[in-house]
Amino acid sequence: MTALFSRGSVAVVEEGETLSVTGDVDVTLAADVAASGVQWLQSTSLSAVTLDFSQVNKASSVAISVLFEWLRICQQRAISVQAIHFSAPLLRLASLAELDDLIEHPAATLGV
Structure with a gap:
């Protein structure tokens, strides 16, 4: 497991083929959280995450x-997204935004 970003209770880590976020991301950390994952995705040789x-x-x-x-970076780099895991609160929000298909079947929805 490698920490890519950590500030307070928010962290981004990679472990094998998984890129994870822990903690409650707010608007003050969003750019840094996103950038740390983007950097890893752009440098990885993995074909699926x-x-x-x-x-x-x-x-x-x-x-x-x-x-x-x-x-977006996964699509650009032709990295297949095998799964997206959300907490229950995020899953409810994603469902309200009608993102159910994306969350349940990312590879099919994204076409990568």
């Missing part, structure tokens, strides 16, 4: 924005 937001307990559009930035 899992994006894990299951330890983000606050439903926030900021966390979903980070996810979208990471998905």
